[in-house]
Amino acid sequence: MEQQEQARQKHDSQAFAMESLVRVAIAEPLLHDIVNRDLIAYLRANRQARVELLPLDNPFNPQPEDAHILVWLRWPESVLPCMYRSNFTMRPLGTLEYVPCVAKRYARGRAHRSDRTILEKFMLVQLQDYATVPSLAPWNRVVNQRRAGVTTLRSYGTMRELVRWGACLGLMPYYVPRLDRNLLALPDLLPGTMEVQAWLAVSPDASCRPDVSAIADMILCAFNERRGLF
Structure with missing residues (x-):
């Protein structure tokens, strides 16, 4: 009986742990x-x-x-x-509104927020999950037109680091440069609103x-x- 009671208590303890x-x-x-x-x-x-x-x-x-x-x-x-x-x-x-972003250290003196030639001056970094999202089509068209200078990856954190330290241009929520003062949003770079x-x-x-x-x-x-x- 004692062994049965111990087994029951162990089972109840495991069940509680799983429940929690x-x-x-x-x-x-x-x-x-x-x-x-x-x-x-x-x-x-x-x-x-x-x-x-x-x-x-x-x-x-x-x-x-x-x-x-x-x-x-x-x-x-x-x-x-x-x-x-x-x-x-x-x-x-x-x-969330999405906009292209670039590190201020690389954009300083090289680009204006509405200067589309910036797209040719930097490498692009693309999150794989964004590639087929219809509302992000303006950005995806730019990426698809590139024959070189594009890095595709799955990690959002790594994409942020590439934009910040790797002289890359990447698509991020509009609020990101407000969280990271090292980044610059380029809201007028592409036509339309990406949400x-x-x-x-x-x-x-x-x-x-x-x-x-x-x-x-x-x-x-x-x-x-x-x-x-x-």
């Missing part, structure tokens, strides 16, 4: 620029929390899998992903859990506090 795990899948640009600081503060204040950050293979086409919370990117007028049909609680977080929306979804199976709700609220607060950037 919160899986969060979030697009790298949003984690890097907006949520990161608040997430660190949350984890410092809740040292017993168990959080697993899951990568999104494609931030514009997220797959829920085992995630309790998803934060992803969506271009205007695109079809809502499969979470919509799975009764996920979904809400928009904001609209992407940020969305939040919470799994219906976990929406009533306090730990899941707390992290979802933390993400909402992070976006609300930075509303002036959008």
Whole structure:
């Protein structure tokens, strides 16, 4: 009987541990620029929390899998992903305007914000996930017309570093130069407006859990506090 009771307690302990795990899948640009600081503060204040950050293979086409919370990117007028049909609680977080950016150290004395010849003066760095996004078409056309001088990659953080230190021109949300004073936005370089929306979804199976709700609220607060950037 004693062994059975110990086995039951061990099983209950494991079940509780699994229940307390919160899986969060979030697009790298949003984690890097907006949520990161608040997430660190949350984890410092809740040292017993168990959080697993899951990568999104494609931030514009997220797959829920085992995630309790998803934060992803969506271009205007695109079809809502499969979470919509799975009764996920979904809400928009904001609209991000994208613009070409360059490091001030390399642009100084070489370019004006509306001077299209800057496109020929710098290497271009392209996030692979942006290549097929219709709302980013003006930038993608420039990249596709280039026969050389283009670096394509998957890491948003690495793209930021290449723009900052590698004399590259890259596409970023309009707020990035306000977060990094070393970067210069070039809003008049390309015609039209390039916009992407940020969305939040919470799994219906976990929406009533306090730990899941707390992290979802933390993400909402992070976006609300930075509303002036959008």
